[in-house]
Amino acid sequence: MAEHHTEPWYPTAAYLYTLHLDGLALAWEYLRRNPDYRLDWLRRRRRSDTAHRWGLRLLEDPKLDARDAHPAWFPDHDGVLQLYPDADPPMDAIVFSFWSLPGSKCLIHDGKRLMLVLRWPGYSLRLAIAPGLADGMAFAYAIRACAQLQGLAAMLQQLATAADATPAAAASVRPSLSALQELHTLQALDAALAGASLREIAEGLFGEDAAADWYSDGGLRSKVRRLVQRGDALMRGGYRRLAQLPPLEKGRSASSADRP
Numbered sequence: 001m002a003e004h005h006t007e008p009w010y011p012t013a014a015y016l017y018t019l020h021l022d023g024l025a026l027a028w029e030y031l032r033r034n035p036d037y038r039l040d041w042l043r044r045r046r047r048s049d050t051a052h053r054w055g056l057r058l059l060e061d062p063k064l065d066a067r068d069a070h071p072a073w074f075p076d077h078d079g080v081l082q083l084y085p086d087a088d089p090p091m092d093a094i095v096f097s098f099w100s101l102p103g104s105k106c107l108i109h110d111g112k113r114l115m116l117v118l119r120w121p122g123y124s125l126r127l128a129i130a131p132g133l134a135d136g137m138a139f140a141y142a143i144r145a146c147a148q149l150q151g152l153a154a155m156l157q158q159l160a161t162a163a164d165a166t167p168a169a170a171a172s173v174r175p176s177l178s179a180l181q182e183l184h185t186l187q188a189l190d191a192a193l194a195g196a197s198l199r200e201i202a203e204g205l206f207g208e209d210a211a212a213d214w215y216s217d218g219g220l221r222s223k224v225r226r227l228v229q230r231g232d233a234l235m236r237g238g239y240r241r242l243a244q245l246p247p248l249e250k251g252r253s254a255s256s257a258d259r260p
Contacts, residue, residue: 007194008194009190009204010204012183012204012205017067018182018183018186019180020179021182023077024126025124026182027073027240027242027243029186030186030234030235031054033186033190033193034236035193040059041059041062051074052074057110057111058110072108072110073245075246076128077243078244080127081125081141082128082143083096083128083139083141085137086138086139093138094138095136095139096135096137096139098116102118103123113131114129115128185230188224189231192231199214199221201224205224205227
């Protein structure tokens with residue numbers, strides 16, 4: 001419909017940034033759309049138990065998308081690399097040097113310690129800086145014991161490679177099918193939350209020509225319906241899987257079981 005061309009959810013270009021998000025960033029994109037979470041933010045219920053219910057240490061502003069928001073997940077994702085002062089460093093130990101780290105940097109205090117988020121073309125890395133570690137001190141890496149050792153090796157390789165030479169620009173590969181699915185899911189979810197019909201969502205995602213045979217036996221209607229249902233499920237708790245958070249527990253809040 002012509003009147004929907006000006007809706008925020010209609011232009012697919014507005015969602016292109018989601019093609020490059022990792023699981024933690026995608027988890028935030030779904031959580032920040034949850035109406036109950038947005039209500040908690042508006043009420044400024046900043047107590048830790050309120051944030052913990054959503055899988056966060058502190059509530060984050062839902063107006064900020066994953067490019068600007070830095071939610072502090074609770075508990076930490078296995079991919080968070082922890083930095084500690086080296087208690088017995090060798091003579092040639094590498095020292096912690098904030099400004100020599102690659103990419104754009106965001107330093108946040110999550111209520112417990114400093115978190116450093118590094119982003120450069122094609123990569124992102126999250127570091128937890130232990131109290132006592134200062135610039136110029138020798139340091140050691142640590143990772144949760146349950147994490148895969150090859151995952152640690154991959155993160156260290158990313159950091160070492162980027163530290164040597166961070167390119168001014170990087171060519172992007174063709175988006176994967178899973179990345180495109182997340183883009184379409186978020187766009188469909190926003191449209192559904194705005195009150196758009198399934199056909200209007202199809203026109204926004206796939207174009208008016210693709211939606212021209214809406215009443216035929218084609219599968220476009222069911223595809224759009226699945227995208228909306230998937231987005232709603234991720235928004236109402238499924239995001240926890242993306243952030244490696246424990247599943248919701250049924251208990252005292254049985255009446256609000258759909259809420260984290």
